[in-house]
Amino acid sequence: MRIKWFSLVRITGLVLVLTYHFFQTQFTGGFIGVDVFFTFSGFLITALMVDEFARSNNFKLMAFYGRRFYRIVPPLFIMVLVVLPLTYLINHDFVTNIGKQVAAALGFTTNYFEIATGGSYENKFIPHLFVHTWSLAIEMHFYILWGLIAWLVAKISQWLASGPRALTHFRWGLGILTTVYAVESFGMMFLGAGGLKDFSPVYFSSLTHCFPFFVGGLIGVLSGIKVQGPMYRWTTAHSNPIIVGLGMMISFILLVTMGYRMKFDALQTYQGGLLFATVLAGVMIYCARLLHDQTPNINEPRWITFLADVSYSVYLYHWPLYVIFSHIMVNWLAVLVTTVLSIVLSALSYYVLEPIIAGKQANVFGHTLTWRQLQLPVVGVGLLLAVNTVIVVKNAPQLSTLEQKLWVSGIYQDIDKIKTTHDAVLASVAPNKKQGAGKVNQTKTPGVSIIGDSVTLGTRSYLGDHVPNSNIDAEGDRTMDLAYKVMMSQQRSHTLRQYVVICIGTNALDDYEKQTMKLIHDLAPGHKLILMTPYNAQADADWNSSKLAVLERGLPAKYKFITVADWGKIAAQHPEIFNGTDGVHFGGIPAGDVLYAKVINQALQAAKKTPVK
Template identity: 85%
Template sequence: MRIKWFSLVRITGLVLVLTYHFFQTQFTGGFIGVDIFFTFSGFLITSLMVDEFARSDNFKLMAFYGRRFYRIVPPLFIAVLLVLPLTYLIDHDFVTDIGKQVAAALGFTTNYFEIATGGSYENKFIPHLFVHTWSLAVEMHFYILWGLIAWLVAKISRRLASGRRALTRFRWGLGLLTTAFAIESFVMMYFGAVGLKDFSPVYFSSLTHCFPFFVGGLIGVLSGIKAQGPIYRWTTAHCNPIIAGAVMLISFILLVALGDRMKFDALQTYQGGLLLATVLAGIMIYGARLLHDHTPNLKEPRWMTFLADVSYSVYLYHWPLYVIFSHMMVNWLAALLTTILSIILSALSYYVLEPVIAGKRAHVFGHTLTWRQLQLPVITAGVLLAVNTGVVVKNAPQLSTLEQNLWVSGIYQDIDKIGTTHEAVLAAVTPKKKQATPKGDQEKTPGVSIIGDSVTLGTRSYLGDHIANSNIDAEGDRTMNLAYKVMMNQQRSHTLRQYVVICIGTNALDDYEEQTMKIIHDLEPGHKLILMTPYNARADADWNSSKLAVLERRLPAKYKFITVADWGKIAAQHPEVFKGTDGVHFGGIRAGDILYAKVINQALQTAQKTPGKPA
């Protein structure tokens, strides 16, 4: 039994996800589309469980697992095989460690693989081609667990009663469990998000992000599909098409508004935002269910049914295709080509390949196709694609060029730190004649101390050769408060040089202004401070890194010992430096090294004409 208007729910989830991935800086909260999918899956699966028990007084676990397997696994295998040949169109770095990505995707463990490797849709380096399959992992974990629980509840319900009473016990059992599991999962996300800078662990985890399934499951218990619950029967008796349609429309508008406002890196997203999206999705589902019963003579448009049918496969294809195309062409064209090709491949998968793989007949434009007719071309193509997959996996690098660059730079930096520490120890134990020096007139160690993040680390070797008398301390994911600690440690050990260059900001937190002012106030007199503005090609004006750049540009007017090295402005004028990168790092691209060093050197020349920090 197909419920009309459920297609709108699935299409809403798909459009939100695609818009988020295509236009991440403009539509920052579209990731809630996944929560719509989760809620709908929980609703549909639990409703069908209730229907099966009502019909047969039983729930067959292995049959349930079999249906889920054929719906989820074949499209995923097909998508992986078809996507990998397209990786030849882009830089080899994009298949870095692809074997583990494929294994995690096909093994439905991508969510925990991404947590372990620090992956995210907002990855700072090369985005994983199959990071989006994290949601399939969570979904599969839900199916395995919830199917087993429903089977146990069905056995207990049959043992305690029979007929309608058994069905009532089955509903009550599932209802209480969905409520308990939903509350437990959300509470784990709520408290698990506290203190995190990167929220991927609570976003990807099956334990903390399974509550939408159980919220949907609770709605499924209350409404059902054929075996309607008493609450749903009362609701539909007091409803009409206008009310049902209005419920759907209002919830849709609110979901879009939420997608426009929510942010992945905001704490409130995990302490209520995703729950609100889930509740709105549940209301939209309930409204669609009511509208179905109140529009018996109205057919769902064919285009709507088609998009709903292929939505799962479109989700599978869109992310790797977009990653590939977005590094070959302008963004709007990449989004358009990704959408068109995803729909074509998804239609081929859903209407042709999946049915014949399951032993059914495929119906295409009025023609019936069977496995016997498609056997030779399908097997031949499958073998060729499987061989190609093996070749791609075998030849894939374990580290991207940028990661190799950062790794090597980190080793050289550690060596340099050992030398610097040795010099500081010798200086500390060597007796010196004490001389009275007026406060604020101390001469500082000549040279340049550069304190930076992963952008600086990526070009560290070049900077060391092209910025005279410089000492560089850089580290990935470094924020302004961590830069402050490095500066203060060097200051206490008397290794901080006269010119202090702070190249921090891409990872700016909400307290960026407070931490910047701490650096300014606690820097000892006599030093000259150079602040390098951050650059992120994806950043909007309301990003912390952008707001930090605005703050830094204002500071020289108030503090004469501060000079701005405006990397944010200069880098934006040279997009070629970031071609094929994440729009932040350029490690390994010589033109980027040259430009970065030039910006610092120009700022140093300007700083020579400014006074040191007064006492």
């Protein structure tokens, strides 16, 4: 039994997710589309469980697992095989560690793989091609456990009673458990998010992010599909298509609004935002179910049904295709090519390959296709793609060029720190010969102290050779408050040099202005400060990094000892140094090293004309 208007719920979830991935800086909260999918899956699976028990007074666990397997696994395998040949179009760095990514995707453990490797959709380096399969992992975990629990509840219900009473026990059992599990899961997310700066662990975890399934499951128990519950019958008697349609529309508008306003790195997202999105998805589902019964003479448009049919496979294809195409063409064209190709490949998968794999006939434009007709081309192409997968995995690097560069730079930096500490200790105990014994030299150490983040770390070796008399301290994910601690540590140990270059800001937090002013205020007299504006090719004007750059450009007018090295402006004029990168780091691209050092040296020349603090 196909319920009309459920397609709109699926399409809503798909559009939210696609818009988030395609236009992440504008549609910052579109990730809630996954919660729409989760809620709908929980509803549909649980409602079908109730229908099966009502029909046969039983729930067949292995048959349930079989249906889920054929719906989830074949499209996933096909997607992986089809996508990997396209990786030859982009930098080899994009297949870094691809074997583990493939294993995690096909093993339905991507969510925990991403937690372990520190990955996310907002990855700071090379995005994982299959990071989006984290949601399939949670979904599969839900199916396995919920199916087993439903089977146990069915057995207990059969033991307690028979006929309609057994169905009542089954409904009540599932209803209570969905409520308890939803509350527990959300409670774990609410408490677990407290104090986190990176929310990926609570977002990706099956334990903390399974509550949408159980909210949907509760709605499935209450409404059902063929077998309707008392609450659903009461709602049907006290509503009409206009009210129901309005409720569905308002929920959709609110979800889209949340897609524009919510942010992945905001605490309120995990302490209420995702739950509210789940509730809105539940309202859409319930209204769609009501609208089906209240519009018997209206047919769902065919294009809506088609998009709903292919929505799962479109979700599978769109992310890796977009990652690939967005690095070889402008964004609008990448979005267009990704969307069209995803739909075409998904239609081929859903209407032809999946039925054949499941042992059924495929119907394409009125023509029936069987396994015997497609056996040779399907097996032949499948073997070629499988061989290519082995080759790609075998030849994939374990570390990207940037990661290698950061790793090596980090080792050399640690060596330099040991030497610097050694020199500082000697300087602190040795008397200054010019001033006489017992007097410590308080003059500022000549030269340049560069304090930076991962961008600076990636070019550290080149900087050290091309910025005269410089000492570099750089680290990935460094924010302004952490840069302040490094500066103050060097200041206390008298190793902070006269020219202080702060290359921080790509990872700017909400308190960027407060931290920047604190750094300026606590810099000891006798120094000159150079602030290097951050650059991120994806950043909009409302990003913290962009607002920090605006703040920094205005500081020399107020503080004469400050000079701005406008990397944000200069880098934007040279997009070629970011080809094949994340738009922030250029590690491994020599032209980027040259330009970065040039911007710092020009600022140092300008700073010679300014007074010290």
